[in-house]
């Protein structure tokens with residue numbers, strides 16, 4: 428059994444740990460953080476709590492860094508001795524920190540895998556990108572894929588594309604939550620209670636995403652599936668309600684707003700690195 432030790436127990440580690448617990452793999456998880464958040468996560472989910480950072484490193488086969496990017500250097504500086512002794516595989520989920528930057532903060536020859544998950548890990552629907560550092564092996568990559576595939580889909584991605592990936596998947600749940608909140612608010616304006624409006628929009632988003640996936644799979648397998656643009660056309664009856672809405676949205680800059688949001692996200696990730 429592989430032991431996954433999480434350093435940092437905030438939103439992202441919490442989502443992955445909850446996904447692991449839902450997958451029945453809580454026995455493989457160990458957590459530790461600086462400010463009591465790991466104790467709260469351990470209590471909430473039933474996973475084990477390490478006594479300290481060095482203890483976690485000594486016990487874990489895979490150490491998952493889930494602290495903010497600017498905290499990573501401080502955390503690693505305090506763990507050098509333990510990391511040098513135990514030589515675990517190190518996984519980072521931090522935005523903006525390349526595998527080569529991580530390697531420069533670790534003992535020589537450290538095995539590093541970079542992962543970029545998203546918040547949907549908590550419901551086992553993350554979209555996670557993976558990239559290996561210089562010393563990591565195929566087996567190391569598979570160990571991390573084994574962890575992340577329990578909490579969603581995984582994809583090996585060239586590291587140069589991570590900034591773009593963060594815009595499309597790491598950060599995009601916030602775009603989608605903003606969409607849900609805004610559309611639900613429109614429902615409230617029209618007289619539907621907020622909770623009901625949110626439930627309606629969330630199911631519509633879920634169904635739409637699923638439709639895109641099914642059509643994409645059909646396209647791959649038979650060449651017949653519809654693209655997202657085809658699906659927009661399929662909902663827009665000529666002279667109907669949807670096209671009136673889509674035209675009004677585009678007049679207000681909907682597609683441009685998303686593209687600008689993705690560009691700003693990518694630019695910020697490049698700036699952090």
Ligand SMILES: NC(=O)C1=CN([C@@H]2O[C@H](COP(=O)(O)OP(=O)(O)OC[C@H]3O[C@@H](n4cnc5c(N)ncnc54)[C@H](O)[C@@H]3O)[C@@H](O)[C@H]2O)C=CC1
Pocket residue numbers: 434435436437438439440459460461462463464465493494495496498501502520521522543544545546597598
């Ligand atoms: N929140 C998200 O949706 C996503 C976050 N990420 C990445 O995950 C990482 C963590 O982000 P969040 O979970 O959102 O942050 P957070 O602020 O919710 O959690 C950070 C955790 O780090 C701990 N911590 C802070 N200083 C520490 C120290 N010196 N030693 C040990 N633990 C310390 C805190 O107690 C907390 O448990 C970031 O690097 C971020 O780029 C990646 C993908 C998505």
Ligand SMILES: O=C(O)[C@@H]1CCC=N1
Pocket residue numbers: 522593597598
């Ligand atoms: O906002 C952030 O920097 C992190 C990385 C991806 C999602 N949250």
